[in-house]
Amino acid sequence: MLIAEGMPLLYLELAVGQRMRRGSIGAWKIISPYLCGVGVASVVVSFFLSMYYNVINAWAFWYLFHSFQDPLPWATCPLNSNRTGYEEECEKTSSTQYFWYRQTLNISPSLEASGNVQWEQALCLTLAWLVVYLCILRGTESTGKVVYVTASLPYCVLIIYLIRGLTLHGAVNGLVYMFTPKLEQLSNPKTWISAATQIFFSLGLGFGSLIAFASYNEPTNNCERHAIIVSLINSTTSIFASIVTFSIYGFKATFNYESCINKVILLLLNAFDLEEGSLTADNLNEMKDYLMATHPQEYAQLSPQLKNCSLEAELDTAVQGTGLAFIVYSEAIKNMEVPQLYSVLYFVMLLMLGIGSMLGNTAAILTPLTDSRVIATRFPKEVISGVVCFINCVIGLIFTMEAGNYWFDIFNDYAATLSLLLIVLVETIAVCYIYGIRRFEKDLYTMIGRKPNWYWKIMWAFASPLLIISLFIFYLTDYILTGTLQYQAWDATQGQLVTKDYPSYALAVIGLLVAASTMCIPLGALVTFIRKRLKRERVSTVA
């Protein structure tokens, strides 16, 4: 996936930006005036992304601020009103999930029940936008210096976590799980689709941020070498991070498995009044059979409460996205020694990564704005950045409402996926067939001094477009086959997620999100066509 899709497309975008020396709108206008819609679509997608992405930073701030307590607030459940036990919702689920769903999000049972804006989250969101504003205030040149910190600090933290993670009890289980190839998963096409999509988003193709950043490069910069190095480093970092993740995962799974076994042992000891130490993890199965044989009645009464503890089941509870970052990791951290230190480190790392992504996004929005002479001459850079940040912050308050997380999931799943695929497809086809691959070759020759070899040309002209088209077809057929769209809602009474259907206005918003960015491309072509037509008529009437 990396070789077939990631590297060629990254090289393409960097080269386009470096050659045209404009943000995404201007660059595509130069390639062909009918393609100004592509640039606009990129900016629209980046705008949607920046709206909802900073909420993640707000959550990271929230967790970070709460890490300075002993014990960590997500380590124990709060007590109920008469202090005889824990709160009911927290009993049904774990304390980390309770902290996430109740105390952080205060989530409502469904999308329709909007609820109020949570002022704590709104404060954290404002802070997150202020931080972003601080970093982009002086324009992209200053962003470059900030990125030195936001890019290198996560590596330090990852190394610390690697050392800590590998020395945790049970980490080996996670690593063994990670490296044993699961053939039935590999043969499932969905895995490969997810891999392709992941490469797409992790390299940031199609957002316009790559073009924007590349336009600030020196014209003779060797973008071919940079493209290869960046994509290789990106994938190596992913593997490195997944080693850390899986060792921590193995620790959490082993910890949960052992607590589960201990609970079963305690239950059996209490029920049958056995001697302490007679039941251990090793002889548990034989003792269970023995007890079932000798005291069948009591055992049958007890068996609904006896859970079958399994390490594989714990490891298989694969989570991704916000669930992984906030629930699973905080659960693993609370069981380590000196959890406050690891918690602070982890959430600082998460913040650095999140702010780094936000900087790329806002650069993608701001570069076309500052390039256009209409706006740039009237307002200074600081005011433009300030206005953009302010608008995004106000819209982002939607995600701090009680139902905000459901809206967040909508944006997360639908704002970027299809639109980006379409944008990158149009980009590749535009550069190869409309601009002409020979002209592009010549441009690259003037920039870096050598022509791209046959590998790049085949990738750009055939392989990547075909891959993207097949991804596109897959997503559309998947949507058509499943019919209606559903989401996971948190049910407080059961303490777990339940599936619900989206209401009609949510479906309308989803459609609007996808349409807003994809329609820009044909609309842009149409507008240019009409304008040329009008000019030609005017010219012909004058002549």
Add this chain to the structure above:
Amino acid sequence: MMIIGLTICRISDVLLCNVTDRVSFWFVVTDSSQNMTTVPGSVVEAAIRMNRNRINSAFLLSDKTLQFLKITSTLSPPVEPSTPVWLIVFGVVLCLIVAGIVFLVVAGIQQRKKKNKESTERENLEEKGEVTVTVENGIPCEALDLKAGHINGVFAADDERFTSL
């Protein structure tokens, strides 16, 4: 010696029965001062509830390891400081960020004022013909540094740069 309510009993007044493999036992407490009658269960329960800590520490155990059936332990609430900790940290970080923004904005304004003053000075000098400013096609060289140059129409090979419609 155990103190239950206001009556003082001796260890020989505690009778055990139903001993099992597990370290667990039933017990009743008799009241020797009132002719060997057993102390009612509710009184014993109340006394244990009050003195749970002392009983636990006598056995070097805790609420989790020494369980009295039917007497649920009152869990101690977590310590809550008067101002939530997170607000304090939030306030600190907020002040730092706002200070940084104000500093950068003010510095930017000052820089722009200085540049304006310089350019008006240079214009005055140019009018007097004293300073030679290197120009290239009518654009001063400093302005060309903004984004590594614009596309110079002289060198673009005719219309080949722009795709024909």
